[in-house]
Amino acid sequence: MSTRKICVVVTARPSYSRIRTALTAINAHPDLELQLVVAASALLDRYGNAVQAIERDGFPIAARVYMVLEGENLVTSAKSTGLGLVELATVFDNLKPDAVVTVADRYETLATAVAASYMNIPVVHVQGGEVTGSIDEKVRHAVTKLANLHLVSTKRAAERVRRLGEEADSVHVTGCPSIDIAAEVAASQKMDFDPFVKYGGVGPMTDLSRGYLVVMQHPVTTEYEEARQQIDETLYAAKDFGLPVLWFWPNVDAGSDGTSKGIRVFREKEDPANFHLFRNMFPEDFLRLLCGATAIVGNSSVAIRECSYLGVPAVNIGSRQLGRERGQNVIDVGHDRKEIADAVRTHVTRGRPARDLLYGDGKAGARIADCLSSAELKIEKRLTY
Numbered sequence: 001m002s003t004r005k006i007c008v009v010v011t012a013r014p015s016y017s018r019i020r021t022a023l024t025a026i027n028a029h030p031d032l033e034l035q036l037v038v039a040a041s042a043l044l045d046r047y048g049n050a051v052q053a054i055e056r057d058g059f060p061i062a063a064r065v066y067m068v069l070e071g072e073n074l075v076t077s078a079k080s081t082g083l084g085l086v087e088l089a090t091v092f093d094n095l096k097p098d099a100v101v102t103v104a105d106r107y108e109t110l111a112t113a114v115a116a117s118y119m120n121i122p123v124v125h126v127q128g129g130e131v132t133g134s135i136d137e138k139v140r141h142a143v144t145k146l147a148n149l150h151l152v153s154t155k156r157a158a159e160r161v162r163r164l165g166e167e168a169d170s171v172h173v174t175g176c177p178s179i180d181i182a183a184e185v186a187a188s189q190k191m192d193f194d195p196f197v198k199y200g201g202v203g204p205m206t207d208l209s210r211g212y213l214v215v216m217q218h219p220v221t222t223e224y225e226e227a228r229q230q231i232d233e234t235l236y237a238a239k240d241f242g243l244p245v246l247w248f249w250p251n252v253d254a255g256s257d258g259t260s261k262g263i264r265v266f267r268e269k270e271d272p273a274n275f276h277l278f279r280n281m282f283p284e285d286f287l288r289l290l291c292g293a294t295a296i297v298g299n300s301s302v303a304i305r306e307c308s309y310l311g312v313p314a315v316n317i318g319s320r321q322l323g324r325e326r327g328q329n330v331i332d333v334g335h336d337r338k339e340i341a342d343a344v345r346t347h348v349t350r351g352r353p354a355r356d357l358l359y360g361d362g363k364a365g366a367r368i369a370d371c372l373s374s375a376e377l378k379i380e381k382r383l384t385y
Contacts, residue, residue, distance in 0.1 A: 007097035011108035021365030039065035048280030084111030129157030133322030175360025183362025203276035206244035217298035219255025227258035237340035313347035327356035
């Protein structure tokens with residue numbers, strides 16, 4: 001069998017951590033050739049500059065695609081999707097891959113899948129079949145209908161993809177590659193670095209030895225006009241709880257300007273002594289930071305996925321993760337500062353939850369590479385409605 005050229009498109013900070021171990025496995029597989037495309041906010045410093053982590057890890061980058069329009073609103077999200085479709089089509093025409101891998105549910109994921117589909121390139125979708133709030137679920141299911149091979153994280157996700165009409169033999173439960181990194185960290189959880197020294201950031205350097213909160217809250221696209229009010233509730237809940245707060249900037253969704261402005265105004269107005277803000281960390285460092293946290297607060301899927309495996313208490317706020325499968329580590333609350341603080345107190349009283357293998361056992365990357373090397377990569381689809 002000739003070597004298959006597998007083009008993987010990484011478009012954001014979380015997308016890289018979700019696919020990194022699969023990239024390693026693809027790169028090492030004798031029957032596969034990795035073509036890595038880095039695009040969108042993964043290239044931008046204000047959203048964490050994930051490309052630095054990619055380069056640090058030694059992956060060769062076949063192409064870079066700049067496709068994010070300034071504004072962080074509904075119009076720029078739609079236009080960035082169109083720009084990504086145009087630019088990625090050119091990249092695929094140059095690279096001529098045998099398959100294109102796209103991850104999860106962002107607008108860049110949709111642009112990737114549409115471009116490849118219209119060019120008769122088989123689409124491989126990682127993390128399909130899941131349910132969440134906002135527009136993400138629509139995008140994810142749309143990509144499922146464009147995809148030819150489905151590498152899903154859970155059994156329930158696999159059932160959902162099949163119910164959408166996809167052929168049973170095109171659906172494979174691999175687990176989530178981000179759990180692979182969590183498994184490595186779980187084997188040695190000691191935080192062997194000083195986050196303030198290694199990553200800088202903004203704000204006072206606080207004593208973390210008695211506990212701390214990690215906060216990561218993104219805007220909800222369908223609620224983008226409420227982003228400012230929503231972030232205020234979380235900011236004051238974290239401030240009033242009294243523990244040191246390690247806060248991470250939001251991603252590049254509609255409403256992120258409101259979220260970011262809320263954080264800046266809060267810092268200027270309150271000058272909180274317990275807040276320190278970071279843009280990004282290498283995935284394994286971030287997970288080690290989470291292992292030592294009293295809780296993670298916000299609406300990031302890392303609280304649902306990696307933290308369930310690591311047994312990290314999570315307070316999930318609002319509708320962004322609505323419907324996603326979750327373990328016993330998660331308490332769901334609304335955008336209300338009292339609810340948020342009460343949930344953290346409940347976690348403190350309960351103690352740390354047990355590890356949950358809901359999203360995988362730490363071997364997803366190798367399974368994904370094996371599927372890519374052995375699965376039939378066909379363009380036509382026999383839908384089974």
